Amino acid sequence: MNKNQVNEFVFLFRQPALNLSPEGQRELQKKWMDWVGGIAAQGKLASNGIHLAAEGSVLKAGGVVTDGPFVEIREILGGFIVVKADTMDDAITLAHGCPGIDVGGSVEIRTAFA
Amino acid sequence: MEQHQAALKHLFKQEFTKMVAVISKLYGLQHIEIAEDIVTETFLLATETWGHKGIPLNPPAWLYTVAKQKTLQHFRRNKIYAEKVMPQLSLQQNESEEMAELNFSHQNIKDSQLQMLFAICTPAIASEAQIGLALRILCGFGIDEIAEAFLSNKETINKRLFRAKEKLRNEKIQLELPPESEIPRRLDNVLHIIYLLFSEGYYSKTQNEILRKDLCIEAMRLGLMLTEYAKTNLPKTNALIALMCFHASRFNARQTGQEAPILYEQQDVTLWDRSLIDQGIDFLNLSTQGNEITSYHLEARIAYWHSQKEDTHEKWENILQLYNQLLLINYSPIVALNRTYALYKANGRHAALIEAEKLKLANNHFYYLLLGELYKTIDNAKAKSNYERAKALAKTQTEKQGIQEEIDKLD
Numbered sequence: 001m002n003k004n005q006v007n008e009f010v011f012l013f014r015q016p017a018l019n020l021s022p023e024g025q026r027e028l029q030k031k032w033m034d035w036v037g038g039i040a041a042q043g044k045l046a047s048n049g050i051h052l053a054a055e056g057s058v059l060k061a062g063g064v065v066t067d068g069p070f071v072e073i074r075e076i077l078g079g080f081i082v083v084k085a086d087t088m089d090d091a092i093t094l095a096h097g098c099p100g101i102d103v104g105g106s107v108e109i110r111t112a113f114a
Numbered sequence: 115m116e117q118h119q120a121a122l123k124h125l126f127k128q129e130f131t132k133m134v135a136v137i138s139k140l141y142g143l144q145h146i147e148i149a150e151d152i153v154t155e156t157f158l159l160a161t162e163t164w165g166h167k168g169i170p171l172n173p174p175a176w177l178y179t180v181a182k183q184k185t186l187q188h189f190r191r192n193k194i195y196a197e198k199v200m201p202q203l204s205l206q207q208n209e210s211e212e213m214a215e216l217n218f219s220h221q222n223i224k225d226s227q228l229q230m231l232f233a234i235c236t237p238a239i240a241s242e243a244q245i246g247l248a249l250r251i252l253c254g255f256g257i258d259e260i261a262e263a264f265l266s267n268k269e270t271i272n273k274r275l276f277r278a279k280e281k282l283r284n285e286k287i288q289l290e291l292p293p294e295s296e297i298p299r300r301l302d303n304v305l306h307i308i309y310l311l312f313s314e315g316y317y318s319k320t321q322n323e324i325l326r327k328d329l330c331i332e333a334m335r336l337g338l339m340l341t342e343y344a345k346t347n348l349p350k351t352n353a354l355i356a357l358m359c360f361h362a363s364r365f366n367a368r369q370t371g372q373e374a375p376i377l378y379e380q381q382d383v384t385l386w387d388r389s390l391i392d393q394g395i396d397f398l399n400l401s402t403q404g405n406e407i408t409s410y411h412l413e414a415r416i417a418y419w420h421s422q423k424e425d426t427h428e429k430w431e432n433i434l435q436l437y438n439q440l441l442l443i444n445y446s447p448i449v450a451l452n453r454t455y456a457l458y459k460a461n462g463r464h465a466a467l468i469e470a471e472k473l474k475l476a477n478n479h480f481y482y483l484l485l486g487e488l489y490k491t492i493d494n495a496k497a498k499s500n501y502e503r504a505k506a507l508a509k510t511q512t513e514k515q516g517i518q519e520e521i522d523k524l525d
Contacts, residue, residue: 030431030435033435033438033439034434034438034457034461036438036442037434037437037438037441037442037453037457038469038472040438040441040442040445040450041441041445041449041450041453041454041469041472041473042450042472042473042474043445043447043450045441045442045445048442
Protein backbone atom coordinates (compact mmCIF):
# COMPACT_ATOMS: atom_id res chain seq x y z
CA MET A 1 0.00 0.00 0.00
CA ASN A 2 1.21 3.49 -0.87
CA LYS A 3 2.55 5.10 2.28
CA ASN A 4 1.04 8.48 1.46
CA GLN A 5 -2.34 7.10 0.69
CA VAL A 6 -5.07 8.55 2.84
CA ASN A 7 -7.16 5.90 4.52
CA GLU A 8 -10.87 6.27 4.80
CA PHE A 9 -13.03 5.07 7.64
CA VAL A 10 -16.79 4.89 7.94
CA PHE A 11 -18.51 6.03 11.12
CA LEU A 12 -21.82 4.25 11.58
CA PHE A 13 -24.05 6.01 14.07
CA ARG A 14 -26.54 4.17 16.22
CA GLN A 15 -28.77 5.84 18.70
CA PRO A 16 -31.73 4.75 20.87
CA ALA A 17 -35.12 6.22 20.00
CA LEU A 18 -35.24 9.45 21.97
CA ASN A 19 -38.26 11.29 23.18
CA LEU A 20 -37.01 14.82 22.98
CA SER A 21 -38.83 18.12 23.16
CA PRO A 22 -38.47 20.29 20.04
CA GLU A 23 -36.00 22.39 22.01
CA GLY A 24 -34.01 19.30 23.01
CA GLN A 25 -34.02 18.11 19.41
CA ARG A 26 -32.68 21.42 18.20
CA GLU A 27 -29.94 21.35 20.81
CA LEU A 28 -28.91 17.83 19.86
CA GLN A 29 -28.95 18.73 16.18
CA LYS A 30 -26.70 21.70 16.81
CA LYS A 31 -24.26 19.44 18.65
CA TRP A 32 -24.18 17.09 15.68
CA MET A 33 -23.58 19.90 13.21
CA ASP A 34 -20.83 21.41 15.34
CA TRP A 35 -19.20 18.03 15.77
CA VAL A 36 -19.21 17.13 12.06
CA GLY A 37 -18.17 20.73 11.32
CA GLY A 38 -15.18 20.17 13.62
CA ILE A 39 -14.09 17.12 11.62
CA ALA A 40 -14.59 19.02 8.37
CA ALA A 41 -12.57 21.95 9.76
CA GLN A 42 -9.63 19.58 10.19
CA GLY A 43 -10.00 18.70 6.52
CA LYS A 44 -10.76 15.12 7.53
CA LEU A 45 -14.31 14.68 6.29
CA ALA A 46 -14.36 12.60 3.11
CA SER A 47 -18.13 12.44 2.80
CA ASN A 48 -21.05 13.77 4.76
CA GLY A 49 -22.68 10.39 4.07
CA ILE A 50 -26.37 9.75 4.25
CA HIS A 51 -28.75 10.37 7.10
CA LEU A 52 -31.57 7.96 7.71
CA ALA A 53 -35.12 8.56 8.88
CA ALA A 54 -36.18 6.59 11.94
CA GLU A 55 -39.04 4.96 10.05
CA GLY A 56 -38.63 2.28 7.40
CA SER A 57 -39.26 -1.35 6.57
CA VAL A 58 -37.32 -4.59 6.94
CA LEU A 59 -37.68 -7.48 4.53
CA LYS A 60 -36.98 -10.94 5.92
CA ALA A 61 -37.01 -14.46 4.58
CA GLY A 62 -40.38 -15.64 3.36
CA GLY A 63 -41.39 -12.15 2.27
CA VAL A 64 -42.05 -11.00 5.82
CA VAL A 65 -42.01 -7.23 5.97
CA THR A 66 -41.85 -5.44 9.29
CA ASP A 67 -42.34 -1.73 9.68
CA GLY A 68 -40.18 0.56 11.71
CA PRO A 69 -39.60 2.38 13.96
CA PHE A 70 -37.69 -0.56 15.24
CA VAL A 71 -38.55 -0.38 18.92
CA GLU A 72 -37.31 -3.90 19.47
CA ILE A 73 -33.81 -2.80 18.48
CA ARG A 74 -32.02 -0.89 21.21
CA GLU A 75 -30.15 1.35 18.80
CA ILE A 76 -31.36 2.56 15.43
CA LEU A 77 -28.92 3.08 12.59
CA GLY A 78 -29.10 6.82 12.05
CA GLY A 79 -26.61 7.33 9.25
CA PHE A 80 -22.96 7.44 8.44
CA ILE A 81 -20.11 9.72 7.46
CA VAL A 82 -16.74 8.91 5.88
CA VAL A 83 -13.58 10.35 7.43
CA LYS A 84 -9.93 10.49 6.41
CA ALA A 85 -7.39 9.27 8.95
CA ASP A 86 -3.96 7.67 8.89
CA THR A 87 -4.76 4.81 11.21
CA MET A 88 -7.68 3.19 13.02
CA ASP A 89 -6.45 4.82 16.24
CA ASP A 90 -6.61 8.27 14.64
CA ALA A 91 -10.09 7.49 13.39
CA ILE A 92 -11.18 6.48 16.90
CA THR A 93 -9.75 9.75 18.23
CA LEU A 94 -11.85 11.63 15.68
CA ALA A 95 -14.97 9.74 16.77
CA HIS A 96 -14.60 10.98 20.34
CA GLY A 97 -17.02 13.72 21.21
CA CYS A 98 -19.75 12.34 18.95
CA PRO A 99 -23.00 13.73 20.41
CA GLY A 100 -24.78 10.40 19.86
CA ILE A 101 -22.60 8.78 22.52
CA ASP A 102 -23.84 11.23 25.18
CA VAL A 103 -27.45 10.19 24.56
CA GLY A 104 -26.76 6.46 24.85
CA GLY A 105 -25.74 5.80 21.24
CA SER A 106 -22.55 4.51 19.67
CA VAL A 107 -20.18 5.01 16.76
CA GLU A 108 -19.01 1.93 14.91
CA ILE A 109 -15.73 2.63 13.14
CA ARG A 110 -14.92 0.56 10.08
CA THR A 111 -12.15 0.71 7.55
CA ALA A 112 -13.52 1.53 4.11
CA PHE A 113 -12.15 -0.20 1.01
CA ALA A 114 -11.91 1.81 -2.15
CA MET B 115 -9.76 68.54 -17.60
CA GLU B 116 -8.94 65.66 -15.33
CA GLN B 117 -12.62 64.88 -14.95
CA HIS B 118 -12.97 64.96 -18.69
CA GLN B 119 -10.09 62.48 -19.06
CA ALA B 120 -11.65 60.16 -16.50
CA ALA B 121 -15.01 60.28 -18.32
CA LEU B 122 -13.30 59.39 -21.62
CA LYS B 123 -11.38 56.59 -19.99
CA HIS B 124 -14.60 55.23 -18.55
CA LEU B 125 -16.35 55.46 -21.93
CA PHE B 126 -13.50 53.68 -23.70
CA LYS B 127 -13.45 50.94 -21.11
CA GLN B 128 -17.16 50.32 -21.53
CA GLU B 129 -17.10 50.48 -25.30
CA PHE B 130 -13.95 48.38 -25.62
CA THR B 131 -15.63 45.27 -24.32
CA LYS B 132 -18.79 45.84 -26.38
CA MET B 133 -16.92 46.51 -29.63
CA VAL B 134 -14.44 43.66 -29.27
CA ALA B 135 -17.34 41.31 -28.57
CA VAL B 136 -19.33 42.46 -31.60
CA ILE B 137 -16.34 42.40 -33.99
CA SER B 138 -15.24 38.98 -32.74
CA LYS B 139 -18.80 37.75 -33.08
CA LEU B 140 -18.84 38.58 -36.77
CA TYR B 141 -15.31 37.61 -37.77
CA GLY B 142 -14.69 34.80 -35.32
CA LEU B 143 -12.96 34.51 -31.98
CA GLN B 144 -9.70 33.48 -33.71
CA HIS B 145 -9.38 37.11 -34.85
CA ILE B 146 -9.86 38.56 -31.37
CA GLU B 147 -6.45 40.28 -31.45
CA ILE B 148 -7.37 42.09 -34.66
CA ALA B 149 -10.61 43.16 -33.01
CA GLU B 150 -8.64 44.57 -30.08
CA ASP B 151 -6.31 46.45 -32.44
CA ILE B 152 -9.19 47.93 -34.41
CA VAL B 153 -10.88 49.14 -31.26
CA THR B 154 -7.63 50.61 -29.92
CA GLU B 155 -7.05 52.44 -33.23
CA THR B 156 -10.61 53.74 -33.09
CA PHE B 157 -9.98 55.16 -29.63
CA LEU B 158 -6.76 56.82 -30.79
CA LEU B 159 -8.61 58.50 -33.63
CA ALA B 160 -11.39 59.52 -31.25
CA THR B 161 -8.93 61.11 -28.82
CA GLU B 162 -7.29 63.06 -31.66
CA THR B 163 -10.47 64.15 -33.42
CA TRP B 164 -12.43 64.97 -30.29
CA GLY B 165 -9.40 66.93 -29.09
CA HIS B 166 -9.91 69.58 -31.82
CA LYS B 167 -13.56 69.25 -32.66
CA GLY B 168 -15.01 68.48 -29.29
CA ILE B 169 -16.88 65.37 -28.24
CA PRO B 170 -19.71 64.38 -30.61
CA LEU B 171 -23.29 64.29 -29.40
CA ASN B 172 -23.40 60.52 -29.41
CA PRO B 173 -19.88 59.26 -28.70
CA PRO B 174 -20.65 55.51 -28.88
CA ALA B 175 -22.35 55.96 -32.29
CA TRP B 176 -19.26 57.84 -33.53
CA LEU B 177 -17.02 55.01 -32.28
CA TYR B 178 -19.20 52.34 -33.91
CA THR B 179 -19.12 54.10 -37.28
CA VAL B 180 -15.34 54.42 -37.23
CA ALA B 181 -14.91 50.86 -36.02
CA LYS B 182 -17.10 49.61 -38.87
CA GLN B 183 -14.94 51.42 -41.43
CA LYS B 184 -11.71 50.29 -39.87
CA THR B 185 -12.91 46.71 -39.65
CA LEU B 186 -13.90 46.63 -43.31
CA GLN B 187 -10.62 48.25 -44.35
CA HIS B 188 -8.68 45.79 -42.31
CA PHE B 189 -10.32 42.67 -43.57
CA ARG B 190 -10.28 43.90 -47.16
CA ARG B 191 -6.63 44.84 -46.98
CA ASN B 192 -5.66 41.55 -45.56
CA LYS B 193 -6.15 38.48 -47.55
CA ILE B 194 -7.62 36.91 -44.49
CA TYR B 195 -10.98 38.27 -45.46
CA ALA B 196 -10.99 36.92 -48.97
CA GLU B 197 -9.40 33.63 -48.17
CA LYS B 198 -10.60 32.66 -44.78
CA VAL B 199 -13.38 34.79 -43.43
CA MET B 200 -15.44 35.28 -46.55
CA PRO B 201 -15.89 31.60 -47.37
CA GLN B 202 -16.98 30.94 -43.81
CA LEU B 203 -19.28 33.90 -43.76
CA SER B 204 -20.87 32.99 -47.06
CA LEU B 205 -21.50 29.51 -45.79
CA GLN B 206 -23.33 30.97 -42.84
CA GLN B 207 -25.13 33.62 -44.81
CA ASN B 208 -26.51 31.71 -47.76
CA GLU B 209 -23.65 32.80 -49.97
CA SER B 210 -24.57 36.41 -49.65
CA GLU B 211 -22.44 38.62 -51.84
CA GLU B 212 -22.73 41.53 -49.48
CA MET B 213 -19.88 42.11 -47.13
CA ALA B 214 -21.26 41.47 -43.67
CA GLU B 215 -21.58 44.59 -41.58
CA LEU B 216 -21.03 44.97 -37.89
CA ASN B 217 -24.24 45.18 -35.96
CA PHE B 218 -24.01 47.50 -32.97
CA SER B 219 -27.63 47.21 -31.94
CA HIS B 220 -28.29 47.06 -28.22
CA GLN B 221 -29.45 43.45 -28.50
CA ASN B 222 -26.47 42.27 -30.53
CA ILE B 223 -24.05 43.95 -28.15
CA LYS B 224 -25.72 42.24 -25.22
CA ASP B 225 -25.79 38.84 -26.91
CA SER B 226 -22.19 39.09 -28.08
CA GLN B 227 -20.98 40.10 -24.62
CA LEU B 228 -22.80 37.21 -22.98
CA GLN B 229 -21.32 34.79 -25.52
CA MET B 230 -17.90 36.30 -24.96
CA LEU B 231 -18.33 35.76 -21.22
CA PHE B 232 -18.95 32.05 -21.80
CA ALA B 233 -16.12 31.80 -24.35
CA ILE B 234 -13.53 33.39 -22.04
CA CYS B 235 -14.71 31.29 -19.12
CA THR B 236 -14.19 28.04 -20.98
CA PRO B 237 -12.68 25.40 -18.69
CA ALA B 238 -9.87 25.01 -21.29
CA ILE B 239 -7.89 28.01 -20.00
CA ALA B 240 -5.98 27.99 -16.72
CA SER B 241 -7.74 30.28 -14.28
CA GLU B 242 -4.97 32.83 -13.72
CA ALA B 243 -4.68 33.60 -17.42
CA GLN B 244 -8.44 33.51 -17.58
CA ILE B 245 -8.84 36.30 -15.02
CA GLY B 246 -6.34 38.39 -16.98
CA LEU B 247 -8.19 37.76 -20.21
CA ALA B 248 -11.53 38.50 -18.53
CA LEU B 249 -10.15 41.80 -17.23
CA ARG B 250 -8.93 42.73 -20.70
CA ILE B 251 -11.74 41.50 -22.94
CA LEU B 252 -14.77 41.53 -20.65
CA CYS B 253 -13.95 44.53 -18.49
CA GLY B 254 -11.78 46.64 -20.81
CA PHE B 255 -8.85 47.03 -18.41
CA GLY B 256 -5.51 48.17 -19.81
CA ILE B 257 -2.46 45.90 -19.64
CA ASP B 258 -0.84 48.29 -17.15
CA GLU B 259 -3.89 48.12 -14.87
CA ILE B 260 -3.98 44.33 -15.03
CA ALA B 261 -0.27 44.21 -14.21
CA GLU B 262 -0.88 46.48 -11.22
CA ALA B 263 -3.80 44.40 -9.97
CA PHE B 264 -1.65 41.25 -10.08
CA LEU B 265 1.43 43.09 -8.74
CA SER B 266 3.15 41.92 -11.90
CA ASN B 267 4.64 43.59 -14.97
CA LYS B 268 3.24 44.33 -18.41
CA GLU B 269 5.48 41.83 -20.15
CA THR B 270 4.34 38.93 -17.98
CA ILE B 271 0.70 39.89 -18.40
CA ASN B 272 1.07 40.23 -22.17
CA LYS B 273 2.63 36.78 -22.36
CA ARG B 274 -0.11 35.33 -20.23
CA LEU B 275 -2.84 36.92 -22.36
CA PHE B 276 -1.14 35.80 -25.54
CA ARG B 277 -1.08 32.20 -24.35
CA ALA B 278 -4.71 32.38 -23.27
CA LYS B 279 -5.78 33.67 -26.69
CA GLU B 280 -3.70 31.02 -28.39
CA LYS B 281 -5.57 28.48 -26.32
CA LEU B 282 -8.89 29.95 -27.45
CA ARG B 283 -7.74 29.46 -31.06
CA ASN B 284 -6.29 25.99 -30.59
CA GLU B 285 -9.32 24.73 -28.76
CA LYS B 286 -11.46 26.28 -31.49
CA ILE B 287 -13.66 28.00 -28.92
CA GLN B 288 -16.67 29.54 -30.64
CA LEU B 289 -18.49 32.70 -29.72
CA GLU B 290 -21.79 31.11 -28.90
CA LEU B 291 -23.77 30.08 -25.89
CA PRO B 292 -23.40 26.47 -24.84
CA PRO B 293 -26.38 24.23 -25.63
CA GLU B 294 -29.19 24.83 -23.17
CA SER B 295 -28.66 21.54 -21.36
CA GLU B 296 -25.02 22.44 -20.69
CA ILE B 297 -25.62 25.98 -19.43
CA PRO B 298 -26.03 25.15 -15.73
CA ARG B 299 -22.67 23.30 -15.73
CA ARG B 300 -20.79 25.83 -17.86
CA LEU B 301 -22.31 28.61 -15.76
CA ASP B 302 -20.38 27.24 -12.75
CA ASN B 303 -17.14 28.17 -14.43
CA VAL B 304 -18.45 31.61 -15.40
CA LEU B 305 -19.60 32.30 -11.84
CA HIS B 306 -16.28 31.09 -10.49
CA ILE B 307 -14.35 33.53 -12.70
CA ILE B 308 -16.64 36.40 -11.67
CA TYR B 309 -16.09 35.40 -8.04
CA LEU B 310 -12.30 35.41 -8.57
CA LEU B 311 -12.47 38.81 -10.30
CA PHE B 312 -14.38 40.23 -7.38
CA SER B 313 -11.99 38.71 -4.84
CA GLU B 314 -9.03 40.03 -6.82
CA GLY B 315 -10.47 43.49 -6.29
CA TYR B 316 -11.65 43.02 -2.72
CA TYR B 317 -8.56 41.35 -1.31
CA SER B 318 -5.97 42.53 -3.82
CA LYS B 319 -2.60 43.60 -2.48
CA THR B 320 -2.44 46.62 -4.76
CA GLN B 321 -2.88 49.88 -2.90
CA ASN B 322 -4.63 51.54 -5.83
CA GLU B 323 -8.08 51.84 -4.28
CA ILE B 324 -9.77 53.13 -7.42
CA LEU B 325 -8.50 50.16 -9.38
CA ARG B 326 -9.67 47.74 -6.72
CA LYS B 327 -13.12 49.25 -6.61
CA ASP B 328 -13.28 49.14 -10.41
CA LEU B 329 -12.50 45.44 -10.32
CA CYS B 330 -15.34 44.79 -7.89
CA ILE B 331 -17.79 46.92 -9.87
CA GLU B 332 -16.87 45.12 -13.10
CA ALA B 333 -17.35 41.72 -11.47
CA MET B 334 -20.78 42.83 -10.28
CA ARG B 335 -21.64 44.15 -13.75
CA LEU B 336 -20.81 40.77 -15.30
CA GLY B 337 -22.96 39.06 -12.68
CA LEU B 338 -25.88 41.37 -13.43
CA MET B 339 -25.43 40.68 -17.15
CA LEU B 340 -26.21 37.02 -16.40
CA THR B 341 -29.46 37.96 -14.67
CA GLU B 342 -30.77 39.58 -17.87
CA TYR B 343 -30.95 36.25 -19.61
CA ALA B 344 -33.48 33.74 -18.28
CA LYS B 345 -31.29 30.68 -18.80
CA THR B 346 -28.37 32.09 -16.82
CA ASN B 347 -30.50 33.88 -14.23
CA LEU B 348 -30.35 30.91 -11.87
CA PRO B 349 -30.57 30.95 -8.06
CA LYS B 350 -26.77 30.50 -7.81
CA THR B 351 -26.25 33.56 -10.03
CA ASN B 352 -28.38 35.59 -7.64
CA ALA B 353 -26.53 34.13 -4.66
CA LEU B 354 -23.20 35.28 -6.07
CA ILE B 355 -24.55 38.79 -6.74
CA ALA B 356 -25.97 38.94 -3.21
CA LEU B 357 -22.56 37.95 -1.87
CA MET B 358 -20.84 40.68 -3.89
CA CYS B 359 -23.41 43.30 -2.80
CA PHE B 360 -22.86 42.53 0.89
CA HIS B 361 -19.08 42.66 0.57
CA ALA B 362 -19.14 45.78 -1.59
CA SER B 363 -21.37 47.50 0.99
CA ARG B 364 -18.34 47.62 3.28
CA PHE B 365 -15.94 48.84 0.64
CA ASN B 366 -15.75 52.44 1.86
CA ALA B 367 -15.59 51.41 5.50
CA ARG B 368 -12.54 49.21 4.77
CA GLN B 369 -10.57 51.95 3.05
CA THR B 370 -8.14 53.90 5.11
CA GLY B 371 -5.80 55.42 2.63
CA GLN B 372 -3.28 53.21 4.43
CA GLU B 373 -1.58 50.00 3.53
CA ALA B 374 -3.84 47.63 5.43
CA PRO B 375 -7.64 47.52 5.27
CA ILE B 376 -9.61 48.38 8.40
CA LEU B 377 -10.75 45.17 10.00
CA TYR B 378 -14.41 44.38 10.40
CA GLU B 379 -14.42 44.85 14.17
CA GLN B 380 -13.12 48.41 13.91
CA GLN B 381 -15.21 49.61 10.97
CA ASP B 382 -17.39 52.68 11.13
CA VAL B 383 -20.89 51.29 10.52
CA THR B 384 -22.11 54.60 9.15
CA LEU B 385 -19.78 54.08 6.18
CA TRP B 386 -21.54 50.85 5.23
CA ASP B 387 -23.58 51.29 2.08
CA ARG B 388 -27.16 50.61 3.16
CA SER B 389 -28.58 50.52 -0.38
CA LEU B 390 -26.10 47.81 -1.41
CA ILE B 391 -27.05 45.80 1.68
CA ASP B 392 -30.73 46.11 0.70
CA GLN B 393 -29.97 45.03 -2.87
CA GLY B 394 -28.00 42.12 -1.45
CA ILE B 395 -31.06 41.06 0.55
CA ASP B 396 -33.23 41.20 -2.60
CA PHE B 397 -30.80 38.99 -4.52
CA LEU B 398 -30.47 36.68 -1.53
CA ASN B 399 -34.25 36.20 -1.55
CA LEU B 400 -34.16 35.42 -5.27
CA SER B 401 -31.40 32.88 -4.64
CA THR B 402 -33.55 30.74 -2.37
CA GLN B 403 -35.65 29.38 -5.24
CA GLY B 404 -34.74 25.86 -6.27
CA ASN B 405 -33.00 23.09 -4.36
CA GLU B 406 -29.37 23.68 -5.11
CA ILE B 407 -27.29 25.12 -2.26
CA THR B 408 -23.96 26.34 -3.58
CA SER B 409 -21.06 27.81 -1.67
CA TYR B 410 -22.24 31.20 -3.00
CA HIS B 411 -25.54 30.71 -1.16
CA LEU B 412 -23.73 29.93 2.08
CA GLU B 413 -21.15 32.68 1.70
CA ALA B 414 -23.87 35.20 0.84
CA ARG B 415 -25.78 34.29 3.97
CA ILE B 416 -22.64 34.60 6.07
CA ALA B 417 -22.00 38.00 4.48
CA TYR B 418 -25.61 38.95 5.22
CA TRP B 419 -25.12 38.23 8.92
CA HIS B 420 -21.92 40.23 8.86
CA SER B 421 -23.91 43.15 7.51
CA GLN B 422 -25.77 43.06 10.85
CA LYS B 423 -23.30 44.81 13.11
CA GLU B 424 -25.05 43.95 16.36
CA ASP B 425 -23.20 41.14 18.08
CA THR B 426 -26.08 38.83 19.00
CA HIS B 427 -25.88 35.15 19.85
CA GLU B 428 -28.35 34.49 17.01
CA LYS B 429 -26.00 36.11 14.53
CA TRP B 430 -22.97 34.04 15.52
CA GLU B 431 -24.95 30.81 15.85
CA ASN B 432 -26.19 31.33 12.28
CA ILE B 433 -22.72 32.15 11.01
CA LEU B 434 -21.31 29.06 12.74
CA GLN B 435 -23.88 26.73 11.17
CA LEU B 436 -23.33 28.29 7.74
CA TYR B 437 -19.59 27.72 8.08
CA ASN B 438 -20.27 24.14 9.22
CA GLN B 439 -22.24 23.63 5.99
CA LEU B 440 -19.70 25.45 3.86
CA LEU B 441 -16.93 23.18 5.12
CA LEU B 442 -18.92 20.16 4.00
CA ILE B 443 -18.90 21.34 0.38
CA ASN B 444 -15.82 23.53 0.18
CA TYR B 445 -13.00 22.99 2.67
CA SER B 446 -10.19 25.51 2.84
CA PRO B 447 -7.89 26.49 5.72
CA ILE B 448 -9.33 30.01 5.77
CA VAL B 449 -12.91 28.67 6.02
CA ALA B 450 -11.77 26.37 8.83
CA LEU B 451 -10.27 29.35 10.67
CA ASN B 452 -13.34 31.52 10.16
CA ARG B 453 -15.52 28.67 11.34
CA THR B 454 -13.45 28.33 14.51
CA TYR B 455 -13.75 32.08 15.14
CA ALA B 456 -17.55 31.76 14.79
CA LEU B 457 -17.42 28.79 17.18
CA TYR B 458 -15.68 31.05 19.71
CA LYS B 459 -18.36 33.73 19.34
CA ALA B 460 -21.23 31.21 19.50
CA ASN B 461 -20.00 28.50 21.88
CA GLY B 462 -17.34 30.29 23.88
CA ARG B 463 -13.59 30.48 24.18
CA HIS B 464 -12.94 27.08 25.74
CA ALA B 465 -14.93 25.11 23.19
CA ALA B 466 -13.24 26.97 20.34
CA LEU B 467 -9.77 26.51 21.78
CA ILE B 468 -10.15 22.71 21.87
CA GLU B 469 -11.21 22.74 18.22
CA ALA B 470 -8.56 25.26 17.20
CA GLU B 471 -5.77 23.10 18.65
CA LYS B 472 -6.89 20.26 16.38
CA LEU B 473 -6.54 22.29 13.18
CA LYS B 474 -2.72 22.24 13.15
CA LEU B 475 -2.35 24.78 10.34
CA ALA B 476 1.40 25.23 10.77
CA ASN B 477 2.95 28.17 8.89
CA ASN B 478 -0.38 29.99 8.60
CA HIS B 479 -0.05 33.24 10.53
CA PHE B 480 -3.82 33.68 10.76
CA TYR B 481 -3.92 30.37 12.64
CA TYR B 482 -1.53 31.63 15.32
CA LEU B 483 -3.43 34.93 15.48
CA LEU B 484 -6.60 32.99 16.22
CA LEU B 485 -4.84 30.86 18.85
CA GLY B 486 -3.43 34.04 20.39
CA GLU B 487 -6.91 35.55 20.58
CA LEU B 488 -8.42 32.36 22.07
CA TYR B 489 -5.69 31.89 24.72
CA LYS B 490 -6.27 35.43 26.01
CA THR B 491 -7.54 35.35 29.63
CA ILE B 492 -7.13 31.54 29.67
CA ASP B 493 -3.33 31.49 29.44
CA ASN B 494 -1.70 34.80 28.63
CA ALA B 495 1.76 33.27 28.26
CA LYS B 496 0.44 30.94 25.55
CA ALA B 497 -1.48 33.80 23.98
CA LYS B 498 1.79 35.71 23.78
CA SER B 499 3.83 32.86 22.29
CA ASN B 500 1.18 32.31 19.61
CA TYR B 501 1.11 36.00 18.76
CA GLU B 502 4.91 35.89 18.51
CA ARG B 503 4.70 33.04 16.00
CA ALA B 504 2.05 34.89 14.04
CA LYS B 505 4.28 37.96 13.96
CA ALA B 506 7.26 35.96 12.73
CA LEU B 507 5.15 34.46 9.91
CA ALA B 508 3.31 37.67 8.92
CA LYS B 509 4.37 38.99 5.54
CA THR B 510 3.96 42.75 5.79
CA GLN B 511 5.33 45.30 8.20
CA THR B 512 1.82 46.64 8.88
CA GLU B 513 0.62 43.20 9.92
CA LYS B 514 3.65 42.68 12.17
CA GLN B 515 2.99 46.04 13.80
CA GLY B 516 -0.69 45.20 14.39
CA ILE B 517 0.28 41.91 16.05
CA GLN B 518 2.88 43.67 18.22
CA GLU B 519 0.08 45.95 19.48
CA GLU B 520 -1.85 42.84 20.59
CA ILE B 521 1.25 41.53 22.37
CA ASP B 522 1.74 44.87 24.14
CA LYS B 523 -1.86 44.76 25.37
CA LEU B 524 -1.13 41.44 27.10
CA ASP B 525 1.68 42.79 29.29
